[in-house]
Structures are given as structure tokens and as C-alpha cells.
Amino acid sequence: MNLKRYVTLTRAGIMESLQFRLSAFIMVLGNLLYLIVTFFLWKSIYAAAGTETVSGMTFNDTLIYLVLATALFGFMDMYIVWEIGRSIQSGQIVLELLRPMQYRKYLFWAYSGSFVTQFFFTFLPTFLIVAAVTHGAIRFGVNLLFFVISVVLAVSINYSIDFLVGTICLYTESIWGINIMKQVIVLLLSGATIPLAFFPEPLHSVALCLPFQSIYNAPLTLLLDGEPQMQNVLQILGTQAVWVVVMGLASMAFWKVSIRKITVNGG
Amino acid sequence: MKHTLGFYLRLYGMILAQDLKSKMSYRADFIISTVGMIATNVAGFVSFWILFRNFPSIGGWGYYEILFLYGFSLVSLTPVQCLFDNNWSLRQYVYSGDFIKYCFRPVNLFFYYQSEVFDIKGLGQLAFGIAMIVYAWGKLGLAVTVLAVVKLLVFLLTASLVMIALQNAAAATCFWIQNSFYVLDFVTRFKDYARYPVTIFSPVFRFVFTFLMPIAFIAYYPSLVILRPDEVPLLSWLSPVIGVVFFFLSYRFWMYGAMKYSGTGS
DSSP, rough: OHHHHHHHHHHHHHHHHHHHHHHHHHOOOOHHHHHHHHHHHHHHHHHHHHHOOOBOOOHHHHHHHHHHHHHHHHHOOOOHHHHHHHHHHSTHHHHHHHHHSOOOHHHHHHHHHHHHHIIIIIHHHHHHHHHHTTOOOOOHHHHHHHHHHHHHHHHHHHHHHHHHHHHHHHHHSSHHHHHHHHHHHHHHHHTTTGGGGGOTTHHHHHHSSGGGGTHHHHHHHHOSSOOOOHHHHHHHHHHHHHHHHHHHHHHHHHHHGGGOOOOOOOO | OOOOHHHHHHHHHHHHHHHHHHHHHHHHHHHHHHHHHHHHHHHHHHHHHHHHHHHOBBTOHHHHHHHHHHHHHHHHHHHHHHSSGGGHHHHHHHHSGGGGGGGGGSHHHHHHHTOOEEEEEHHHHHHHHHHHHHHHHHHHTTTOHHHHHHHHHHHHHHHHHHHHHHHHHHGGGGGGGSOHHHHHHHHHHHHTHHHHHTGOOOHHHHHHHISOOOOGGGGHHHHHHHHTSSSSOHHHHHHHHHHHHHHHHHHHHHHHHHOOOOOOOO
């Protein structure tokens, strides 16, 4: 049974991450702190601007966008680069490759359990708090459905990018440096630090052409759009779908080529 | 046996040399990490720049004033990055039991543990910070006097103690709870918030960020001494004292945890 083994891995992941209840609590606390700082920071920024909307974003939009981007980041970041990198450095990778499941699939499903717990323990509380703070600026309609679909696609893109970057560790023996570079590029160009709407041209157009905006900007744009136009929605989701395929194929191909290069010191 | 400061400085130099040698043997890692650190700072500056392309000021502070604050925070965060980076590994040493090896040396435990790693990447951040301070200083037309430079150095140095103290305390929680990574990560986020004037917050959170989570002492209060010399609040003058006190308390907390550490039995 194909499905059964995935579910088993997910369940094991849930059980494992439930061991660290304190860390979930601290993460919610961290998100809360971020919400407070972002709230006051942007409040005074908007106060200085003197207008209600800047680059098409109101204060509430910006707050929701940034806080949820951070919450999504906490939810999606799986430390895959670290996992692959450590596995390569320690030689553990050899055992992983012998498993009766593709490494790429195995790693994803082994982590999928933490998605479930992260979603309930960190993302959902943050979402509810930000919805309450902004007094109904989040519309509860069909946009929620689009948001969920978009997040699923974003998870896949994010995983492919992580796996691709993790594979680079086969060549470099550097984990920290590779990971921080990935994080910096993804967080900036996906709109997680500053909403993409604020980017000046041509930076804005460039960012829209890259896969990173599909991770945070796409789902959050869909969420904030209270009256979604079908054409617009399809365009955003379509772009994401294209990136799912492209990044998925790229990461698989790169892994296939790289795996031949593996050298393990001793055993 | 009483060790003098000179003894510790010499010892630090020796350990530092060994650490750098071992780092240099992984040349690719060293270069990539340095590029990564530079990329972090460039990205931080780009988002700062984008912000000010859209908005004129933050809480009554202009572009160059915020830039000064930003540079100040980068420089004051350099010591924690360079000298106390081993705090990040503490939880692994404690968990695996390897921490016990530090307990058997005839030197100060805290010193020996922290001296083992020098994170040279932090120097890139230092260069960025200094460039920002100098640039903003010139643009703001602040006078360059010996007194001002001395003040800047003193306040930078003591401000850095606050973040060091926070990190020490966060790392030391691993003596009680297993996974202190999240606590460290939580505290590390503070340094990004230090870039903004504390006046943007409501009175309640101004109190919180001044006394409960002393983020405002990393850059805001100490930099007022240079930025707004005519209206320096009492807290700014007190910030060196607060830095020293915090550092001392965190040191005692760290040592208390280390002293009650009993190993893993293996």
C-alpha cells in the first residue's frame, strides 16, 4: 500500500514534534512579538505617510501580509538544507539512499508531520490573532479556499528549492553559508520582509518573474483580495503550478546528477 | 590560583589562532559563509532602502537618523556574533555530554567555553555598520570631536553587552530544558527590532522593550547621546551601567546552570 507508508511517516513526525511543546509555545510567543513590533512600526510609518493607502496597500493589508508571511515561514521552513547537509557530512546519507523509498520523497513525508503540528500550534493561533487585531480586514469567503490551495503549492515550491539548495552541500561542505544565502534571497524576493507591492521598478517586475514570489506573495495576495476575480486567481495559481513543475523537475534532475559525486569519508 | 587579565588575553590569542587555522582548512565553507553574511547585510539594507522609497520617515525620525541607528545596532551586535557564537552549540554539548570536558580545565569555565569559537564572519557586519555610521554622521552634519568619538565607542561597547547578556541567558536555558534553540532564536530576533526608535511603541510596550526585554538598550538609548545631544534622557546615560549589570547577571546565570550540570553519565 503506497499511501499507508506516507501516512505512517506523517504520524511519526507528528509524534516527534509533539515532544517539543515548549518550543511551539515559544514560537507563538515569537510570532506575537513580531506582530506587536510590526504593528507599531508600520503604524508610525503610515502615520508619517499621511495617506491611507501606499502602493495599493493599507495599513491592515501590510500588517496581515507581513505577520502571516512570518507565520508561513515558520510553518514551511523544514531545515531541509541542514538535514541534507548534516546527512552528507556524517555519511548517514548512504543509509538514507538504501531505503526502499526515494530520498526526496522520504524526507518530505518524514517532515510532513511537523507541518500538521506547526499548522495547529503556530500558524492557526497567529492567524486568528491577526484577524482579531485587524477587525475583519481578512474576508472569510472563497478567498480562504484559494489561499489554502496556494499554500499547498507554495509548500511544494519551497520544498523543491530547499532540496535543490541542500543538494549543493554535496559539493561545498558548507551548510550555514549556503542556508543563510538561500534564506536571505527567498525572504527578500518573496516579499516576506517588505511586501512586493512596495518594490520600485524594475525590482518589482524582476521579483515577479522569479519563483520566490510564489512562496509568500502569491498566497497572501489571494488571501487579502476580498473580491477575487477569476482571471486573476487563475493567473496566480497557474504561475505557481508552473513553478511547482519546473522547480520539482530541476531539483530532481540536479539530485540525480549530483548523487553520483557522493564521497563518504570512512564509515 | 589567581589568573590575571594578561594571562587570559594571551590564552585567548592562542585559542583564537587554533580556531582560525581549523576554519581555514575548510576554505570553501569559509568563503561561502562570508559571502552569505555579506548577502544578509546587503538584503537588510535593500529592504531598508525600499522602505524609505515609499515612506518619508518613521516616528519623526528621518532617513539618515534611522540609518545611524541601523549602523549603531550592527556594530553593537558584532561582539555577540564574533566572540559568543559558541553559545549556539551549547545545547548540543550539554545534550551529548561533551560539555563535561570544559569543566575540568584550570581556567574560568565561561571564558574557556566562549573562547573556543571566534566567528570571523561577524567582521563583515562590523564593516557595514561602521560605513553606515560614518555616512549618516556626515549627512546629519554632526560635529566630529574627540569627545563625540569617545562617547560613541563607550556607548557602542556597553550597548553590545546587552545583547551578549540576552544571548548568554537564552543559551543557558538548555541546562534546564532540552531544546534551547527556540529560546535562542526568539532572542536573536530582538536584534532586528533594535533598529527602530522605541518611541514608535505605545507607553506599555515602550516599558516592555525598555525594562522587560531590553531591546531599546541595544541601539536606541545609547545612540541618542550622539544623535540628539541636546535632549538626552536619563536612561541613555544609564545604559552603560545597565549593559554591565545585565552582562554580569547573565554570566552568573550561565555559570549557575553550568555548575549544576551533572553530565549524561557516559
